[in-house]
Amino acid sequence: MAETIWSLRDETHPTGLSIDEAFDTALASESGPIIMADHADNAGVGAPSDSTYILQTILDKNVENVASGFYWDPVAVRFCVEAGVGAEFTLRIGGKVGEGSGQPVDLPITVRKIVSNAEQSFGRAKQTMGCGVWVSAANNLDIFLNSIRTQTFHPDAFEQFGLKISDKKIVVVKSTQHFYAGFAPIAESVLYVSAPGSINMNFSEIGFKKFTDPYWPKVADPRSA
Template sequence: MKVFFSGLVTETNTFVPFPTGLKDFHTIRAEDVQQGQTFTDWSAVMQVFTEVAQARGWDYAFGLHATAEPAGTTVQSTYESLRDEILSRLETAMPVDAVLLDLHGAMVAHGYDDCEEDIVSHVRKRVGPDVIIGVELDLHCHVSQKLVDTADVICIYKEYPHTDILDRARDLIDLVGDAVEGKIKPTMALYDCKMVGTYLTPYEPMRGFVDEMFAAEGKDGVLSLSLAHCFPWGDVPHLGTKMLAITDNNPEQAAEVAASFGRKFFSLRHEVNQKQMSLSDALDTALAHESGPVVIADATDNPGGGAPSDSTMALRELLARGVTNAAIAMMWDPVIVNIVMSTEVGAKLDVRLGGKLGPMSGDPLDLEVEVVGIIPQMLQEFPQPGSAPLAYPCGDAVALRCKGIDIIVNSLRGQVFSPHVFTNFGIDISQKQVLIVKSTQHFYAAFAPVASKILYMNAGGALQTDYPNIPYQYDHRHQYPWVDDPFAL
């Protein structure tokens, strides 16, 4: 048996003004691996595929893996060049028995509303109807019926935060391997829940729903269950939450199971959507709490959803209130980082920080700061229970102190996954009353064990959750929350 695997991963926020270009992708090719480069962060899925293929004694070929931080619509030539390179490397590796693709599920390029649907269609044309195609997707994906019809197996992360990326990769390659070996015949069905939202899996009733999916897998012919949450800031025709079921050679059962779980999820629609506090209420609650650190997610300026990560609203309010026992991370401002990298710890500077990417970022802040830390090419870790944590680059990073507030500023736009963004600088987070992190939920896994309380805040950034008032170009008014019961229409 021979398997080919590659990846192309980014999430597109069609409402932000800065595009995703070729320079934004971190790309690892087969020749890079041969020269000793290792799979890190999102590309660690390729390591899982490699290890399983080796353990099963399969022949395998790796093409490339490219990933970019979420941003605006991908430049057409960028997408096409990466797609075509994957296809070219696939053609070189053929004949193959299976193709494994690590994709996101919410990539949009100029001329392509659904890049994943497009690339899987091109793969199918090249390999023919008999080769098994398996796809791993982020749960913030747009899943079309065409994608389900074209692929053989789709596995989607179940957890938000995404602490199961590598587990789902193992699920995918196991199912694909069993399909090639004739042990199973996957049949997939998709159910439209007619919802748009953001759902956090550590909290009930989401926790119970995810656990029910796990419990049903491997029983009575059910091979896999996935909930595609959707990515609300990707304006595509098929935006919305979908339930996916895979059964063993039983399409009718797949449709029944997908519908059963999908209807149950729809019944939870008033309870599962993320609730966010205003900036004022979040700080009032945090400062009144009896102990720290209270962790506040600056959810609407999360670069993991394509936001700039240079919003100044939360920091401005901390300063206005005279808060002196707080820290905030990570402000994306490569100009300031470049200036500070030329100084040293202890230097005192006047800086104009943040607020550079547009109205969603607020106005820049003119601050007098002291440099308390400088770390070239800083890393942070994203926990993956049962596996080694994934290491994510932050670029050059600096810690600035202004009136008792520690401000972490970095050069490579990316969200906060770990307390490392503070502790790497020697900041004792246990002594802070308030920690503000630019993330929607991925911070949760590493911060929950150390936080006295966790709050989710809407400080007026780019990722607004009042979905009916987002200026979508496509018509999504047939879904909740535009209407309470779309199935009654």
């Protein structure tokens, strides 16, 4: 049985597109929405849900008409709540929890809406999200923040703020797979993005400090190493 499992390693190994590959694919499509899953920052697996790698790429590439969320950032949420709907200021988003979060992004934003008790569907249940905030930035970029860390399950997480997901070219969700049942029916396509982060599924890139033995997939055949 061990040999059978070993022989299937390449077929069963999780794969994904690089951030650049994902955006090249999405922007080549004439329609949307294209759903991008940032599975390396999935709070449901223990990630902080505040990584900024994909967000920074959106800004660097000047990608238009994107929605991205949810960023667990109670500090940013608090600033937005205190400023109020309609406020315009430079907000520091994400990149606060640890090394896997990337760098904070300082972005001029407008506070569009605040939902004090945000929630989203997960099957027949409702998942609390704490205080949720919708902010917008240049190039029709919509960013969603919340105060209770949770992955993104369903389009109604965004739509409770008044955003129509079907109008967006790209929607970035911080989730691995639980998002699929809700988002796939409205998606032009779904892309799994292998971004840096705490739950990086590219196991060959894990920066072990004490474990030094050869292992797959860093080594093609560790048994002969």
